Amino acid sequence: MSTLAKAMSKFRLAVVQLHVTSVKADNLSKARRLIREAAGQGSKVVVLPECFNSPYGTGFFQEYAERIPGESTQMLSEAAKENGVYLVGGSIPEEDGGKLYNTCPVFGPDGTLLLKHRKIHLFDIDVPGKIRFQESETLSPGSAFSVFETPFCKVGVGICYDIRFAEMAQLYSKMGCELLVYPGAFNMTTGPAHWELLQRARALDNQLYVATASPARDETSSYIAWGHSTVVNPWGEVISSTGSEEAVVYAEIDLQYLADVRQQIPVTVQRRDDLYAVKPVAES
Numbered sequence: 417m418s419t420l421a422k423a424m425s426k427f428r429l430a431v432v433q434l435h436v437t438s439v440k441a442d443n444l445s446k447a448r449r450l451i452r453e454a455a456g457q458g459s460k461v462v463v464l465p466e467c468f469n470s471p472y473g474t475g476f477f478q479e480y481a482e483r484i485p486g487e488s489t490q491m492l493s494e495a496a497k498e499n500g501v502y503l504v505g506g507s508i509p510e511e512d513g514g515k516l517y518n519t520c521p522v523f524g525p526d527g528t529l530l531l532k533h534r535k536i537h538l539f540d541i542d543v544p545g546k547i548r549f550q551e552s553e554t555l556s557p558g559s560a561f562s563v564f565e566t567p568f569c570k571v572g573v574g575i576c577y578d579i580r581f582a583e584m585a586q587l588y589s590k591m592g593c594e595l596l597v598y599p600g601a602f603n604m605t606t607g608p609a610h611w612e613l614l615q616r617a618r619a620l621d622n623q624l625y626v627a628t629a630s631p632a633r634d635e636t637s638s639y640i641a642w643g644h645s646t647v648v649n650p651w652g653e654v655i656s657s658t659g660s661e662e663a664v665v666y667a668e669i670d671l672q673y674l675a676d677v678r679q680q681i682p683v684t685v686q687r688r689d690d691l692y693a694v695k696p697v698a699e700s
């Protein structure tokens with residue numbers, strides 16, 4: 417392997433577990449500071465949490481919603497450029513054409529908007545006595561897949577509940593993604609039960625890296641996030657994680673290791689596409 421290829425086969429990823437408050441300006445300035453901190457530690461890709469500029473809840477989306485471009489994406493664009501990083505801007509409530517979306521904007525190191533992923537699967541659940549949440553009361557779903565290129569690897573983007581849909585991760589893998597990022601905000605019921613399990617499942621099924629970024633836990637908020645932002649490797653192991661507090665989680669993404677795992681257990685080429693297949697029914 418050439419020296420350049422070797423240099424490009426590894427990079428540092430940072431996941432920012434931000435303590436989100438009801439003061440948008442504070443969320444933006446703190447996110448900006450932590451992006452700088454992550455870049456200062458050598459990170460090339462930085463991921464923010466779901467709803468990083470607003471409390472998470474159907475009662476807040478309208479009030480905090482912005483158009484893109486807007487105040488929050490302006491800050492993200494500047495922060496990506498100032499620090500020369502690929503920035504997965506968590507998500508923000510987005511207003512467009514009279515509808516609201518839960519949207520993840522992604523910026524390149526020159527500050528350009530590479531894509532915006534609108535949460536495809538809305539979080540509508542009812543676990544009696546535990547949690548009822550209906551995102552669809554105020555949000556509309558996105559209907560496009562979101563993949564971006566970096567000099568290191570292709571990255572697929574989902575938001576929170578999107579991680580429960582194995583088909584989406586499998587499609588991203590088929591599209592050549594080697595890292596999947598999910599800004600997310602699981603809660604005190606589904607977090608301990610499913611958060612890590614889903615990440616390890618998606619990583620192992622597809623033999624790729626999976627990273628999740630949660631808001632830090634705030635016991636006083638109406639929706640209490642589980643925290644535990646995590647990075648899982650293609651073997652299905654947690655390689656980096658944190659607890660419930662505000663933190664930046666770092667992980668080394670090693671694409672040669674990914675290739676080794678895929679060679680050792682070659683499920684990615686052993687699929688029986690003559691018997692079954694997962695394929696998109698709509699163009700993205």
Ligand SMILES: NC(=O)CC(=O)C(=O)O
Pocket residue numbers: 538539575576577578580600601602603606607
């Ligand atoms: N908040 C979400 O979108 C998803 C979640 O909390 C869960 O799936 O559980």
